[in-house]
Amino acid sequence: MNKTIIVSASVSGLLAVALGAFGAHTLRTVVSADSILIWEKGIQYQFYHTLVLLFCALYLQQQQSVRVRSAALFFMLGIFCFSGSLYLLATRELTQISTALIGPVTPLGGMFFIVGWALLLFHFLRNGSAEKNMKE
DSSP, X not given: OHHHHHHHHHXXXXXXXXXXHHHHHTGGGTSOHHHHHHHHHHHHHHHHHHHHHHHHHHHHXXXXXXXXXXXXXXXXXXXXXIIHHHHHHHTHHHHOOOHXXXXXXXXXXXXXXXXHHHHHHHHHHHHOOHHHHHHO
16 A cells, blocks of 8 residues: 555656646646636645655555555545646636536545545544654
């Protein structure tokens, strides 16, 4: 599972950089300024949760935890649903995808992020500090 999390984080980081560059250099010339803001919000949240995926993988190398492993899964789902739906929303001027189809996916992705963070919170409240757990 650790390898899956690290590979997922690596792919997510790679895509975030590539999609960020695409948005800044190509997409900016063909969609509205509001769409670029939506695109950038997707990149921002993808980066945040890519970093927390790496944290989860490093933590799990030292200490196994169902909650931390589950949190990583929820972060991956959140990146896919939240950021992915924002990318689709930002490009709807080009793709003509209906917001009725993708609009509801964004809050679902947000809920996945919240569940992931709650699982980390519960793990560390129940098991003490991250430093203590990583030393054991």
